[in-house]
Amino acid sequence: MIPRYTPKDMAALWSDTTRFATWLDVELAACEAMERAGLVPEGTAARLRAKQLALDPARIDEIERTVKHDVIAFLTHVEELAGPDARWLHRGMTSSDLLDTSLALLLTRAADALIARQAAYAASLVTRAQEHATTPMIGRSHGIHAEPITFGVALAGHAAEAARGIERLRAARAEIAVGKIAGAVGTYAHLSPEIERDALSGLGLLPETVSTQIVPRDRHAAFFVALALVGAGVERLATNVRHWQRNEVGEAEEAFTAGQKGSSAMPHKRNPILSENLTGLARMLRGYALPALEDVALWHERDISHSSVERMIAPDATTTLACMQDRAKALVDGLVVYPERLRQNLDRTGGLFFSEALLLALVETGLPRQEAYVLVQRNAMKALTLGQDFRANLLADPDVSGRLGRERIERAFDLSHALRYASEIVARVSGSA
Amino acid sequence: MIPRYTPKDMAALWSDTTRFATWLDVELAACEAMERAGLVPEGTAARLRAKQLALDPARIDEIERTVKHDVIAFLTHVEELAGPDARWLHRGMTSSDLLDTSLALLLTRAADALIARQAAYAASLVTRAQEHATTPMIGRSHGIHAEPITFGVALAGHAAEAARGIERLRAARAEIAVGKIAGAVGTYAHLSPEIERDALSGLGLLPETVSTQIVPRDRHAAFFVALALVGAGVERLATNVRHWQRNEVGEAEEAFTAGQKGSSAMPHKRNPILSENLTGLARMLRGYALPALEDVALWHERDISHSSVERMIAPDATTTLACMQDRAKALVDGLVVYPERLRQNLDRTGGLFFSEALLLALVETGLPRQEAYVLVQRNAMKALTLGQDFRANLLADPDVSGRLGRERIERAFDLSHALRYASEIVARVSGSA
Amino acid sequence: MIPRYTPKDMAALWSDTTRFATWLDVELAACEAMERAGLVPEGTAARLRAKQLALDPARIDEIERTVKHDVIAFLTHVEELAGPDARWLHRGMTSSDLLDTSLALLLTRAADALIARQAAYAASLVTRAQEHATTPMIGRSHGIHAEPITFGVALAGHAAEAARGIERLRAARAEIAVGKIAGAVGTYAHLSPEIERDALSGLGLLPETVSTQIVPRDRHAAFFVALALVGAGVERLATNVRHWQRNEVGEAEEAFTAGQKGSSAMPHKRNPILSENLTGLARMLRGYALPALEDVALWHERDISHSSVERMIAPDATTTLACMQDRAKALVDGLVVYPERLRQNLDRTGGLFFSEALLLALVETGLPRQEAYVLVQRNAMKALTLGQDFRANLLADPDVSGRLGRERIERAFDLSHALRYASEIVARVSGSA
């Protein structure tokens, strides 16, 4: 979480103020459930709520430096502010009841912010895909010209991936929308399953099926790997923008704001720095997923090794992805597309990409596939290496034109036929917006 | 995939024989769909099926060494065996139509095998959890005695995690149960969406929403990270078995087969080598997930950098997890539990774990929490450091006994009360079996 | 870099103030070299230095928000403060000349801080190893009692690993103590190799052998993986402390400061939270190494995807390791060792660990190894399962005592003989301090 990459809402979400406010929410929800269960005097939580405690993170830190325990520091501070009623808070609970339930609340809020952003990013992709549904473009495999697609189809592929990202984030949210008010080692020794259900339902969480001292960390690992997956989808788009923008390709480029300077030495350069930035941030998300996976195998009913990891990756990973999504949406919205250049590049190989249509036509005449392959390749290679016209070569090759005739050869060179499904493909993602 | 860690069914699934047979299945399904669409003469696929081709992997390899292209080698070999009808195979398709659809078939079959194994592993955990639902055990946080649980509750926690693993494997299966028969760069230039749907539905797969040259690799990444997650769950159990089995704990241990030798030097040693083995294999699964995540951002409509990765991790990761699940189930089934030792360890701290009950009782008398904490701690520490009896100390401490009275103090030391929800907790996972 | 885990010197090193001051150092060193080469008017750098510019990070940020280029923002600000002389700065240089050379300076300073800390940590381990060079302890493999060692030997193993960490950090420092003043794409178009050498030597850096636009990132990857390796060494110690401290073992424990509370619910608990914290932080270092490895394969003469990664991991990884080393040293210095408990645990198996000595003695009499193994195992197993005395069993077993005689059997049970090399082993690491 460095300011450069931290959207404001995420900075607020992961502030000390929000964290301690969330802790208090959890304690009060638990207190109310205990009141209903008769374990705590009625009205306690209401009186505490009415005080609208202004928790002071600095004071809590100060206490923690002595007691070396953050929850005890927090409770001590609440008692300082609220007086005797506060003694009823945390009754029968263990620190992790508070911490894990609060973490679930913060992570679900982060997840909501990420889901909304992912939807906005996907919607932008859909809009731009629709705009360019029929803008022809050369499709590339291995970086080498393959057969025609449209720019809209290319963006639709990213939109479909972004939409899968929404689903993955929803699943990730469900994984961690789980709290625990079950006391030390999860046995409800001084509580009950009813109190847990009651307290958590008010907070919008489900109770953990079987908790230990904590909510098991396979849930959190699933959450953080989902973030890495979503980030990798953004990285794929960013990588393609970087390709599209390179001088020799020039098919699309990032919006360049007024005043922006490309280089301290070369004033004319327009670099895809936004996309490169997204590429690097995607690597960070993979890096954050790893310790989350190592956190699963905690010892016995819990060890606290996951805690330092989560103090860092919970804010860092959610913030990094939020930043990526904001930037990726802006990238898509502002992407400048050059249809003429797309067309020039498409024409660069003189229709060689129609070779498969020719191959199929020859096979349809009864020629074995391998023989047809040889016929097409020899004309393709002559065109490629001698700079000749592929179609003219085919027409002049008696083995080809003798079998197919001029009209059939010309029909194979029909771009609109090749792209006849482009709009249908783009339409598939329209619902994701 | 080394023989030591390769279950037989997985060896068969990832054999050349199965791979090429699957390729043929895909080509024939596509051929049939094309027949129905009128692109290929009727009866072609039926005649080819009737020939029951005995594909020879060695011959395909031999051809590949010349043409340096595995699919062309395969098709050439099919044509060698089947004659002219084979020319209709692969019509309008690109290699990835065949390869990715086949990979989807192989991975879904692997997923089915993994789901079945995970269910068996979870069921074993449930059985053993039920068996020990009320066997008392000390719960531990930080490796330090906390409060009592039961051995069944501990296993139920693993069972719940294993059950989540089933769901994650199912979701992973759905991610990759997707094929593609859309031709080069996914535009159906010589095919149609109907042919794709038709061909794939016969194979039990859905068509990719928007394919490029290939099925996008975010799906495969999601698959492989799910395997790492499931493996991490097994690792947690394995880690706990390793703790339980250590001499000083001795609460449970791996079954030791007759004839097995623990050490070449120390004949009496009984080492938890199965659990240690599972721990190492879980690390491998994390290692395999990583390149899968890096495979997502392929260039343009595809680059083939994912291929070398998948040739290795598709068999290696699925096989490693299958091996782990088999071994983890055997580990659970054979786990030898020592209830007396569980009880001895529980009693080791002289009931100190009842201190929270005391704390609560004192707070209920109106004492502020922090004061109650000090009262309990001074008696606990005296018991701990001087080896005194905790309960006797409390009874003898006028600040405590004056407030609570003997009966209330004794009530706080009631193990069956502390564990009253154990059976209910274990019952929660019974449905997962 | 969260305050909780950030030593003060590292906070200062990675502050904006230090960063911009370092940038100015690099520009001035380059300027002086250019003066000597006659490219820049003599005295320029001296006049600029004399101004003792008070760079304002906030103002630089403000400019960057317009120009979207940090180096241009910096140079603009310097010109604001210093006037016309500033125009000679950065002459013929590219941003990366400044950024990479500055990064090398910051990372070498971080490396120096890490090397010093690692040496201090290793020295503490050596001191404690010497203190307990002959304190007997049971050695454990698989968590199971094996043969005796001493507590000093155990710590000496960690000391030797820590000493290897010093060497790895030194090698890592050498990897990144390399700058670049070679202009755009590294060709010295407006500079010269002599200027580069001259400027860098004043900064204590070597010139990159062949730079691109930047210093190649294999160097930085090597640096960050070295940090992960050193962290893993600390993690091994932390893991062992966690084992030693568990109730059933109780051989050593972390110092517990006055006022510290182990648990909000269980006042008596003394948890190895420092060691668990170190375990989690070691995971973070692995997570940070990963994106550094992915940063190596930049495109052409550079792409800037490494930049966002390094903005995060350069401070985060170095700070995390520094924090770990400080805490690990404190852990070692404060470690409370319980020799009586070490002895109790050692005696727990009734000398079964001498079984190898018996095995060897039997083999020396000419008995085949496998037969000897059977003889020893049957006595070991009887002792183990029936709680009998191993030595007595052997003396009573005619197959054993008939071959060895009482005296030879008793000799095999000599602890001081088993540990005769302990001091010599500990002495091996004394030089590392």
Place this chain on the structure above:
Amino acid sequence: MIPRYTPKDMAALWSDTTRFATWLDVELAACEAMERAGLVPEGTAARLRAKQLALDPARIDEIERTVKHDVIAFLTHVEELAGPDARWLHRGMTSSDLLDTSLALLLTRAADALIARQAAYAASLVTRAQEHATTPMIGRSHGIHAEPITFGVALAGHAAEAARGIERLRAARAEIAVGKIAGAVGTYAHLSPEIERDALSGLGLLPETVSTQIVPRDRHAAFFVALALVGAGVERLATNVRHWQRNEVGEAEEAFTAGQKGSSAMPHKRNPILSENLTGLARMLRGYALPALEDVALWHERDISHSSVERMIAPDATTTLACMQDRAKALVDGLVVYPERLRQNLDRTGGLFFSEALLLALVETGLPRQEAYVLVQRNAMKALTLGQDFRANLLADPDVSGRLGRERIERAFDLSHALRYASEIVARVSGSA
């Protein structure tokens, strides 16, 4: 280790035959050292060597299935073949003495093979760099044209990185050229440091400073991360070849063998599949480094969780890198370079890359840098967007030509001046060959 990616020497190195032969070597070396120390009857090893035992891996496997311990199975088999002398083997040793020392031998042999390959790969890069030392090429940052370099300089950068790889592999070899003959938990209870030194020196290994039951795994982690680093260097070259080969760039391409087919559908395609393959394999090496890093923190004097990891990654990682190096060398040797295309691309921006020379010339006249920047940028942008000639624009711009004059402007457009250091840069790597 799949056949497709396994060089023959690596297949042989990691065969069961070699492994067991290495085990026998270690046992015999240890036996000889023990003979010299008087622990074993003289002549034992010589007699065993004279028998030239034909170890049968299948038989060892068979025994292991009963005893579930590979070393005991091996020793049992040796005794089957060699009779009573074999009983002296492994005296006082623990399995890990044998296994870790053998692993050190196998890994050092693998390291030697990797070092030799890396040297050959680096030498090929140097040769091709020298060949193209002065072949002009546009340098690119962000994929965007920056300033000119030469193709030789680009390759020299890779050669310098490859040479660093040699050093890293040598350091990695030194890390693991360490054995251990110190008995259970490393205390020499039935051996001596002298025997260890004696036995290991005959095998070309150093003794571990302080071993536990095993050689500490930080060494192996250092080894495997070094492989990942070297692989990342190859990946950088592969990534650049992929860029160079794309249609729009076309500056260099992989050799295309006769008979090779680029695509099953598009006969004319020439895809950089070798480079893409190398990219994927580099990802695998990162994946293998990870579990090695997790293997460091073993429990107490050892746990065996590293074993399953090493069974897989020791052969897989070394083989993968060897395969990569062979292929990378072939890639470099066969790389087809197109100097005319390099020149065309260089000329594509009409000399815009000379803008920095202009900028510097303007600054030299006393113009503030930011004003000079504006002057150059306006002429650059006009050239870029209107397709005008940059040089002509500058000559026609009175603000520029008034300050610089025609001759100074023309001098700034001198390619040979810009590249005057290219040969010197290439010469720097000549020594690495």
